[in-house]
Every structure is written in C-alpha cells, then in structure tokens.
Amino acid sequence: MTAVTEQTGAWLDYFTAQPPAVRWIAELRASAFQRFAKLGFPTTRDEAWRSTNIARIARANFAPARPVAAPDWEKLAPYTSGIRLVFVNGRLVDQTFAPSEGLHAGLLVALQRPAGCADRLTPSEGLGAGLLTDDARPHLDQHAPSNAFTALNTAFLDQGGFIQVARGAVVKPAIHLIYLTVPGPQPVVTHPRTLVVVGAGAQCTLVESYLGTGAYFTNAVTEIVAGEGAVVDHYKIQRESPAAFHVATLQATLGRSANFASCSISLGAALARHDIGATLSEGADASLNGLYIVDGTQHVDHHTTIDHARPHATSRELYKGILDGDASAVFSGKVLVRKDAQKTDSRQTNQNLLLSDSARIDSKPELEIFADDVRCTHGATIGQLDAESLFYLQSRGIGKREARSLLTRAFAQDVVDRIKVPVVKESLEAILLEKLHEHSH
C-alpha cells in the first residue's frame, strides 16, 4: 500500500531513532507501530472519519518535540493548583503535590535509563509510596481502542502521567495534568499519555489541560480504570494554539457501580478530534458532557462510545456546541447496549448554537440495542440565538452586543454548571466571557 508507506515513512524514521525503552514497553511500542503501519491514517472513506478530514495531519512531517526550557505555563493554566504534573514537549518539567493519603502520582517512564527525572516520586514530597512504571503494566494500552492514532501514541510512548489511587482512598484536591507544546521552527508532535487507575471505592478528580503555541500535533491517549464503586471526575480543557492539531482518545473502563463523569471543553486548535469511550459494568454510571466553541475555520469533532456491557447501568450525555464563522463541528454519539445489559438507562443530548450562516454542524446519534428491557433516548438540536430573548434584554437597556454575549454564555451555562472544581469553573467562566465577547458582533 503505497499511501500507507508514504505516510509511515517519516514516522518510521522517527520511530527507529527513539532511545531504547525497557523491554516490555519496547515490545508494546513495536507491536503498536506495526499496527499503525498496517492501518495507516484514516480517510474520509472510513465511517468514523467521514466528516473529519485529517489529511493535513497525514501529509505533514511532524518531528518529535524536543525538550525546551520550561515556559511560563502558570500564566496559561491559571486554574491549576494543588496536585499537578506539568509536561512540556512531552517531558515532565514540574510537579507539585499536596499530601494526600492513598494517592500515588508519578511518571510513566519508558526509557531504560531515565535521564534527569526519577521514575518515582518520593514519600518526602508528601506522597505515599513511590510508583514504578512496572505497576502500570497490567493496564497500560489495555483499554484504549486500537486505531491508527492510539497505535502511534503507544509506538512513541516515552514519558506520561501515571496516577494510582489506592482502594478506598479519597483524594480531595484535583489532580492536574498539563500538557504544553512549544515547537521550534519546525512543526512537532507530542504523544501525551495518561493512565489513571482508581481502586475500589476510591475517589478522585482529574483535570487534563492541553495548551501550546505555534504549529504542532498533539496525539493524546488517556486510559482510566475505575474499580468497583469508584468515583472519578474527569475534566479536559483543550486550549491548543490556533495552528495546532489535536487528536485524543479517552477511554474509561468502569467496574461494578463505579461512577464516572467526563467533561470535555474544546476551545482551541485548527482541528480537534475527541474520541471518548466508556465501558460500563453492572450498575455503573457514566456521565459524558462537553462544550465546544469554534469560529474561523476551526473544526471540532466529538465521537463518543458508550458500551453498556452489563445490566442496570446508566449513561447520560450532554454535548453543547457554539459555532461561528466558517467553523464546523461533528458530534457522533454511539450507544451500544449489549444483550445482557437489561435495564439500561441511557440519555443523549446534543445541542448546537449557530452564530453565523456559514457554520456547519453534523450531529449523529447511533444506537445499537440488543437488549429488550432498556430505556434509551437521544435528541439533537441546532438553532440560533432567540430573537425574542435578544429583544427582551435590549428592551431593558442591555446593548445588542452584550445581549448576544449574555445569551451565548447562557447557552453554555448548564455544561459549565456541571463543573464541580470551583477554580476550574471560575476560570472557565472568565475564559468564556472573554471568548464569547469576540463572537457577539
């Protein structure tokens, strides 16, 4: 396959040039690269990529990102505090930990000889026992679905965030993972990798932030494993640079009666694709929410897959989009209810606000139901700002621009209201205030 060879050519060079990894990771990398070479990048002929053309990623030559002096990332992500791991160009550059019992936060280190960074964080930094990369072995790459992008991520596995919460532990402060990309003169790629293993009955909150400057490609994979009765809140804030490409997979595997909530805020990047999946055991509860705001020629795509594998599980989805200019968005929500998954309760909502005539939204629910005693609903709306509401506000002296901004923010409010980390919510409200003022012409 010529096309695939062309595509993999540069990737192969970079792949072979990687520093050697510990053995089991080297094997993981090698088989992943083979998988990638076999699959090649998807095209719009693939159903899952019908409305998102990634030719610009496939054709480009992205060099591996090199370590740089840490920029002032605190300014870029002011909402992070407490526990955090900061990666710049794929390297851990900073770590802050508030003592929290039962939390093990550390690095996935693929290299044989980690240079500059310990692969465990010591108890003196307020943590419990250190964490070894080998502890990740039973879970790493066991949950994310296999496709060209996840394979590529695994093939280039180097440093990543590894969070483990002990059985029954309740970690109160949010755990922030910040992935910042600062390319040099040439476009670069990073492959952020996050693995979160939450023990039975444990509880934690994760906030992933993606930021950067200039032209680059972020190819992220996050795997979350929630044990029986665990409660995991996950937030992702995508504020990549306007010239960036962002492709990310988030996969959660939920144990019996586990509770998982995901909130995907997608604001940046020229093209952003979010694959978000959850597999539910008996009685599990998954709530996937999202807010995407795009303008200019931005494109954003959310593909969700909820796999009701066992009975009595509940899933809720609320995705809201605000589109302006010539921007385009895709929402595809797949809900699979397997034969055994009786008493499944699933609800999916996708609402879109179009602020211009040339913005485009492609919304597609996809229900596959093999059980007969279930409740599954879905609904999608596409609309404009309500003229009567606008007039009502104006009739009270509020200027048209301000009124438009107010109504646009109001549209996003119910997603924002679901954010339970105050500092994240407040910062996001400030970001939206600024961003949506630009749109209210």
Added chain:
Amino acid sequence: MALLEIKDLHATVAGREILQGIDLTIEAGEVHAIMGPNGSGKSTLAQVLAGRDLYQVTGGQVLFEGHDLLSLSPEDRSRTGVFLGFQYPVEIPGVSNMYFLKAALNTVRKSRGLAELDAMDFLQLVREKMKFMEIDQSLLNRPVNTGFSGGEKKRNEIFQMAVLEPKLAILDETDSGLDIDALRIVANGVNALRGPQRSLIVITHYQRLLDYIVPDFVHVLARGKLVKSGGKELARELEASGYAGLGIEDTEPLEIRV
C-alpha cells in the same frame, strides 16, 4: 412639550398593515389606557414603541421628549426612559434574574450619568422594591422568568419597572392570566410608581384592571386605529355594552406572535 407624541403611525408585519394611522399625545404624569378587541393592534403598538424589529414602520412619527424615538435601538429607547412590560415575559434559562437586572440597571444608570452599582449596593436598592412586589429573594437567583408562574412573571415585569424607573411605561396586558390577588399586587406596584414624572400606557382587553389602575384617559383601538377616546368612564361604558356597542367586533387575529 408632550412626553410622547405619536403622529399618524403606520406599521406592518410580514406585509400586512396592522397600525393604520395612530395619533396619540401623552403628557408627563398621565395614565392612558388603550383597550380593544383581540387583533386590533394593541400589542403591535406596544412592540413598535419599544423597537421590536419584527414590525416595519411604514409611516408617521413618534417623538419622545421631542426627539425621534423610532430611529433609536431598543436599548437606547430603554436608556432614554421607555419601558415595555411584556404580555409574555421571555424565559431566559442560564441568565440569573439578578445578573440580568443588575446589568440592565447599570446600563441605564450609566446613560443617566450615575455610578454603576456593585452587587451589595444593588441588593440594598432592590430589597425594598422586592418586598413591595412580594418577590422572594430566591426569585432573584433563578434564571430570568424560567419556571416562573404567570403571576410571578408579571410581578417580575413590574419589579423591573420599579428598579429601572422609566419615564414612560407601556404595560401590555399586564392583567392577563392573573387571579385577583396577583392582579392586586401588580396594580399596587404600578400605582406606587405613578407620579408627575412618570406616564403610563396601560393596554388591556378588560376593564377589570382599570378598577385598580385608574386611567386619566381611555382610548379604543380597533382595526389599527384609535376609534374613540374619553375619560375613565369610557371603560365602564365598554364593560356594559361591549365592543359591539361601539360597532366593533373581534377581528381575525392580525397580529403575528413570534
């Protein structure tokens, strides 16, 4: 100089002429009631005065304190002192009533050269008015009109009027859908705001409201024109004989609600 002068006002919606030459002069402090059957153009007149762009003014003139009102945006009309109490107050989920009202008050204050109020000062200012309109503080924290009962919505309109202190308030069927207790609260609120510097246009289908808000003048609107004007006794006359007594019948609904 009159506060409001409407001269031969014509307006259309979707190409149909709803207002067919309205003439009306209102002096400061006066209360005018406009009555009329369904479809006569009452709400259209209210919306045209407030600046709803759904309606096209095709002729005539409206002067507010001697200045052309029709060339102003809805927000500028509000800032100069025109207030419309909506027949159907709009529900706006996601915007708190408090945020909305504070933003409204501050833009109006700014245009009057007054300092903007912060949250504390604002609360202090509205507390008394809330009490008078029997509005609970919890209503302030809820989204604008969202999930409000009919009575709560109408009280909220008059409450907004009390906060914004307009020179001219146009109350569009503020009585519709209210039980007698709610009507009394609303009317008390309106009466408390009457004064030499505030004029009212009270639009209603029924005479009942005018027992509580006693007008100085009553006008009958039919087929887009004021066909009869008089004192408050005209309302009672209408109550006794009905619009049919004036040779007026309910027209096919000409008004388009969006």
